Amino acid sequence: MFYLSDILKVEHDLDNFEDLLEIVRNKARGGELHMDVDVRPPFQDTPKDWQDRVEVAFTFPDRP
Numbered sequence: 435m436f437y438l439s440d441i442l443k444v445e446h447d448l449d450n451f452e453d454l455l456e457i458v459r460n461k462a463r464g465g466e467l468h469m470d471v472d473v474r475p476p477f478q479d480t481p482k483d484w485q486d487r488v489e490v491a492f493t494f495p496d497r498p
Contacts, residue, residue: 435468436461438488442473451477451484458488459495466492 441448441457448454454475461469469492471485481487490497 435470436466437470437472438475439473442475449477451475451480451487455487455491458491462492462495 438454438458441454441461445454445457448457454477458469469489471488474480475484475488
């Protein structure tokens with residue numbers, strides 16, 4: 435299991451929401467089974483439906 439906040443603490447070079455989604459997808463592809471969306475991403479381009487988009491990226495990592 436990983437927390438979204440853990441990604442944000444470690445990945446200091448993230449510039450936008452889409453970069454974060456790609457890391458979430460990579461974690462899912464790598465075999466992570468559980469994710470906790472515990473914080474709102476601090477990017478200017480973070481959409482209002484950010485939680486749904488993070489969960490979709492994790493659940494369906496190969497979806498375009």
